[in-house]
Amino acid sequence: MSAIGAKQPELPSSSTRGPVAEVLVSLSLSGSFLTGLVIVAFWVFCALFGEHFTPYDPLADDIINSLMPPSAEHWFGTDQLGRDVFSRVIVGSRDILTVAPLATLLATVAGTTLGLFTGYFRGLVDDIISRVLEAFMAIPVVIVALLAIVALGTSKSTVIIVIGLSFSPIIARTVRSAVLSERELDYVAAAQLRRESALHTMFVEILPNVVPPILVETTVRLGYAIFAVATLSFMGFGIQPPSPDWGLSISSNYGMIAGGFWWTVLFDALAIASLVVGVNLVADGVQGALND
Amino acid sequence: MKNYRILDILRRGRTDLENHLIDGLVDGRVSRREFIRHGSLLGLSLPFLGSVGFAAGFGGMPSLARAQGTPGATIRVASSVPAAAIEPVSVADAGGLLMLQQVGEFLCLDGPDLVLKPMLAESWKPNDKGDVWTFTLRKGVKFHSGGEMKADDVVASIDRLADPANSSNALSVFTGFLQKGATKKVDDYTVEFHLDAPNGNFPYLVSSDNYNAIIIPADYKGDFEKNFNGTGPFKLEKYTPKVGASFVRNDDYWGEKALPERTEFTFFGDIQPMILALQGGQVDVINQLPVLAGVALLNDPNVEILSLKSVAHHQVHMRTDMDPFKDARVRRAIALSIDRNKLQKGLMRGRASLGNDSPFAPVFPSTDTSLAQRQQDMTQAKQLMEAAGVGKGFKVTLTTERYLEIPEYAVLIQNAVKEIGIDVELTILDQGAYYGDAVFGKSNWLDSVMGITDYGHRGVPNVYLSAPLKSDGTWNSAHFKNAEYDQLVSGYIAALDLESQKQTAGKIQRLLLEETPVIFGYFFDYLTAAAKGVTGVQPTAMSQNYLDRASKA
Numbered sequence: 001m002s003a004i005g006a007k008q009p010e011l012p013s014s015s016t017r018g019p020v021a022e023v024l025v026s027l028s029l030s031g032s033f034l035t036g037l038v039i040v041a042f043w044v045f046c047a048l049f050g051e052h053f054t055p056y057d058p059l060a061d062d063i064i065n066s067l068m069p070p071s072a073e074h075w076f077g078t079d080q081l082g083r084d085v086f087s088r089v090i091v092g093s094r095d096i097l098t099v100a101p102l103a104t105l106l107a108t109v110a111g112t113t114l115g116l117f118t119g120y121f122r123g124l125v126d127d128i129i130s131r132v133l134e135a136f137m138a139i140p141v142v143i144v145a146l147l148a149i150v151a152l153g154t155s156k157s158t159v160i161i162v163i164g165l166s167f168s169p170i171i172a173r174t175v176r177s178a179v180l181s182e183r184e185l186d187y188v189a190a191a192q193l194r195r196e197s198a199l200h201t202m203f204v205e206i207l208p209n210v211v212p213p214i215l216v217e218t219t220v221r222l223g224y225a226i227f228a229v230a231t232l233s234f235m236g237f238g239i240q241p242p243s244p245d246w247g248l249s250i251s252s253n254y255g256m257i258a259g260g261f262w263w264t265v266l267f268d269a270l271a272i273a274s275l276v277v278g279v280n281l282v283a284d285g286v287q288g289a290l291n292d
Numbered sequence: 293m294k295n296y297r298i299l300d301i302l303r304r305g306r307t308d309l310e311n312h313l314i315d316g317l318v319d320g321r322v323s324r325r326e327f328i329r330h331g332s333l334l335g336l337s338l339p340f341l342g343s344v345g346f347a348a349g350f351g352g353m354p355s356l357a358r359a360q361g362t363p364g365a366t367i368r369v370a371s372s373v374p375a376a377a378i379e380p381v382s383v384a385d386a387g388g389l390l391m392l393q394q395v396g397e398f399l400c401l402d403g404p405d406l407v408l409k410p411m412l413a414e415s416w417k418p419n420d421k422g423d424v425w426t427f428t429l430r431k432g433v434k435f436h437s438g439g440e441m442k443a444d445d446v447v448a449s450i451d452r453l454a455d456p457a458n459s460s461n462a463l464s465v466f467t468g469f470l471q472k473g474a475t476k477k478v479d480d481y482t483v484e485f486h487l488d489a490p491n492g493n494f495p496y497l498v499s500s501d502n503y504n505a506i507i508i509p510a511d512y513k514g515d516f517e518k519n520f521n522g523t524g525p526f527k528l529e530k531y532t533p534k535v536g537a538s539f540v541r542n543d544d545y546w547g548e549k550a551l552p553e554r555t556e557f558t559f560f561g562d563i564q565p566m567i568l569a570l571q572g573g574q575v576d577v578i579n580q581l582p583v584l585a586g587v588a589l590l591n592d593p594n595v596e597i598l599s600l601k602s603v604a605h606h607q608v609h610m611r612t613d614m615d616p617f618k619d620a621r622v623r624r625a626i627a628l629s630i631d632r633n634k635l636q637k638g639l640m641r642g643r644a645s646l647g648n649d650s651p652f653a654p655v656f657p658s659t660d661t662s663l664a665q666r667q668q669d670m671t672q673a674k675q676l677m678e679a680a681g682v683g684k685g686f687k688v689t690l691t692t693e694r695y696l697e698i699p700e701y702a703v704l705i706q707n708a709v710k711e712i713g714i715d716v717e718l719t720i721l722d723q724g725a726y727y728g729d730a731v732f733g734k735s736n737w738l739d740s741v742m743g744i745t746d747y748g749h750r751g752v753p754n755v756y757l758s759a760p761l762k763s764d765g766t767w768n769s770a771h772f773k774n775a776e777y778d779q780l781v782s783g784y785i786a787a788l789d790l791e792s793q794k795q796t797a798g799k800i801q802r803l804l805l806e807e808t809p810v811i812f813g814y815f816f817d818y819l820t821a822a823a824k825g826v827t828g829v830q831p832t833a834m835s836q837n838y839l840d841r842a843s844k845a
Contacts, residue, residue, distance in 0.1 A: 063638025217454045242703045259588025
């Protein structure tokens with residue numbers, strides 16, 4: 001028995017795992033993904049359970065002891081109403097981690113639907129929808145927010161709709177590109193020969209095959225959405241006082257920086273930065289895993 | 293020690309009303325401060341008031357002598373951006389009225405001590421009933437364009453503001469008192485105001501308190517921004533909308549010539565860049581400094597804070613015609629849950645006076661100060677809630693504007709009433725969205741069930757008593773309708789002598805404490821910041837700033 005002709009024992013290899021397992025293994029080995037995941041998980045934990053371990057009620061004022069610098073009593077100091085900044089930063093992740101993911105989900109659903117239609121039908125449908133989306137993308141989020149607030153009133157729902165609709169054209173464009181190449185493949189032609197409806201072909205045949213770019217775009221958009229929520233809160237849209245929302249807290253206290261009361265703003269700003277960095281690291285990891 | 297012989301001489305030729313005031317000072321019914329302030333309102337000159345005070349045993353008037361600064365400086369001021377074109381009829385914002393006042397002058401000036409001083413009018417006096425006021429104009433006053441200011445200019449300027457067809461901002465002051473055509477020229481230097489109803493405080497209505505009421509030429513064509521033609525100590529050099537303005541000394545000024553050679557105004561959209569500009573030496577003065585946002589400067593050794601007692605305040609209204617505030621006990625419970633001392637010391641950094649749920653601020657001479665100050669009392673508040681049948685509390689939305697310390701005030705109220713079971717949800721809007729069209733049915737301000745609204749300074753409480761609280765008040769956001777109150781306010785406004793005003797004020801104060809349609813938590817001081825070494829800056833609590841005596845070390 002020649003060694004050459006002998007059947008080699010099968011070693012566990014990447015080729016034997018399913019594509020999902022492949023991605024999971026790749027993610028588990030990705031330093032950036034794991035780092036990002038830890039950061040995001042920390043803030044999610046704070047959003048869910050933060051109020052149980054904050055040293056003070058984040059909403060309770062103590063106006064006589066306002067603007068106290070960081071100390072053993074108040075680790076991050078107190079703000080202009082005497083509220084404990086540490087407690088507010090911890091609990092402040094709640095609004096942003098509710099609004100940003102919901103806005104991203106809305107953008108993903110709307111963008112994917114539009115991208116499937118424009119990429120699948122092409123021609124006049126593509127031309128019309130794409131031009132409308134491009135025009136929409138030219139309007140800054142803040143202007144859209146102002147218009148929406150006039151029409152819908154100030155609320156978290158308005159912020160979700162504004163950010164969701166503002167981001168959907170970007171996702172639509174990504175999905176459209178993916179669909180344009182997918183629709184030329186044999187399995188799409190086969191579905192058409194089977195006289196499947198266009199909706200079936202788009203959502204059952206093509207959609208599963210364009211999930212990776214959608215996933216990458218969604219995670220990237222989530223990072224931008226967090227930043228957008230913070231920006232809109234800073235500008236006074238959507239989230240209302242006394243919420244400890246980070247953007248809103250910065251907006252309420254940034255006037256104090258010139259007086260040397262840096263702690264009223266710095267920790268909220270660092271919190272936003274850390275969450276955005278965390279989400280972007282996760283996005284990098286996902287992109288890397290899907291490309292591998 | 294009183295000198296009755298001199299007092300007798302001083303009383304000769306005076307009206308009954310004027311002598312009644314003098315008797316009030318002599319008998320101790322009127323304090324010296326009240327005497328000076330009310331005397332100035334009746335048109336008595338400051339030297340005369342000083343003489344009476346001296347004869348009544350109060351010593352001389354405080355010296356009005358001022359240290360003379362160095363002439364020739366350029367004073368640089370940071371101001372908010374004027375919201376619209378600089379037009380005397382329509383200006384309604386702090387930035388705009390500051391520009392008007394740099395070149396324009398009023399018949400009289402409501403000074404930082406709330407004492408009226410002559411400006412373009414030398415003197416004034418009412419008839420016995422108080423419905424005709426006669427003003428004698430100063431002679432030799434020239435407009436920047438060259439002509440002399442005379443009665444025709446005063447009549448035209450005031451008529452323009454009183455004409456409903458012009459949609460003038462001053463109609464909020466004149467409506468119900470002064471109509472177009474009711475300002476009459478007697479001769480070139482005498483003007484009579486024929487009022488719809490007696491008004492004991494009328495001179496304030498044509499003073500710097502009514503910031504639109506600058507006197508401009510009778511032939512004004514509606515192009516004020518072109519040349520800023522007024523009578524003041526400074527003339528326009530350059531005005532660039534949204535950017536800034538500069539003015540130069542008017543060498544033809546009727547009074548003492550201005551010390552500065554020039555003044556420069558830079559417009560800022562926010563307070564923070566103003567603070568940085570002052571700290572960095574780019575400006576010398578910040579015209580108005582909000583306490584909380586300006587906390588950085590309050591203890592800065594390189595900055596001098598000029599603090600004026602003002603009656604500016606934030607009104608917390610509760611809709612008296614809607615649940616849950618139909619019952620006055622609920623409104624009182626909310627008022628009792630607020631810790632005013634904490635607001636005064638904490639929120640306003642001690643730069644405010646306590647409010648007692650009426651527009652009668654402590655600085656008004658007519659305020660009845662014998663009434664006890666409403667204090668926080670949670671036990672009584674809870675009892676009132678129980679008695680009103682809402683012991684378990686309720687949920688309500690408080691709608692307000694994003695301006696000065698109002699959002700923080702709203703949060704403090706939200707926390708305070710939590711203890712009596714009221715769950716307040718806040719809706720904080722930008723000013724445009726809050727005020728809307730400023731008419732009932734089209735305004736969050738006037739339609740909201742509960743709200744907080746900013747009210748600027750006034751020399752007398754007339755506007756605060758009427759517009760937001762009278763049954764037909766155009767700003768009655770509490771929808772408060774009370775015939776007794778309306779009658780009392782009409783009586784107060786008509787009263788010419790201080791004692792009658794005080795007596796009626798006391799009744800109004802008691803009624804408002806009982807009804808509490810609006811919470812007046814505090815009256816905040818007006819702050820101006822100036823760089824160390826800059827002297828002679830004279831702001832008013834109305835956001836005006838007189839720079840003619842300003843200089844730099």
